[in-house]
Amino acid sequence: MVNSNTTKELLDKYYNRLHKKGDLGSLLSEGFLMTGTIAKESKGREAYINNNFFKCILGLKVKSMIIEDDSACAIVNYDLISPKGNKFSADIAEIWKAKGGKLVSIAIYFDTAYFQKSMS
Numbered sequence: 001m002v003n004s005n006t007t008k009e010l011l012d013k014y015y016n017r018l019h020k021k022g023d024l025g026s027l028l029s030e031g032f033l034m035t036g037t038i039a040k041e042s043k044g045r046e047a048y049i050n051n052n053f054f055k056c057i058l059g060l061k062v063k064s065m066i067i068e069d070d071s072a073c074a075i076v077n078y079d080l081i082s083p084k085g086n087k088f089s090a091d092i093a094e095i096w097k098a099k100g101g102k103l104v105s106i107a108i109y110f111d112t113a114y115f116q117k118s119m120s
Contacts, residue, residue, distance in 0.1 A: 007067050007098045011074065014103060019060050024049055029102040036095075036108035048106075056080045056119075058087070072096040080118070088118040 014027050025045055034042040034051070042048050059079040066073045074094045081087050095107040 033105040
């Protein structure tokens with residue numbers, strides 16, 4: 001079990017680096033898993049880091065976070081830009097697991113219809 005302070009520190013570093021387009025790799029386990037309302041699950045740190053979603057991020061704000069031991073849920077507002085140049089904002093729920101000082105998984109939930117409409 002990871003204590004809540006360690007999980008919070010990991011997530012604070014993650015969102016800070018994501019906002020600044022910094023290196024996320026050192027925070028993630030090698031077998032990192034992404035699931036949720038996405039097209040397909042992603043397995044492995046490199047697959048996650050190379051996700052096209054990161055190219056769309058203009059900025060972000062963590063609106064709220066609940067942490068208990070090695071689990072956390074964050075509601076994050078992302079400012080995004082589509083490949084066609086459409087700017088929009090979306091709230092995304094991100095459910096995290098941490099273990100051994102690394103983030104091991106994320107389950108992402110968002111309004112897929114709104115996202116698809118905004119990306120076109």
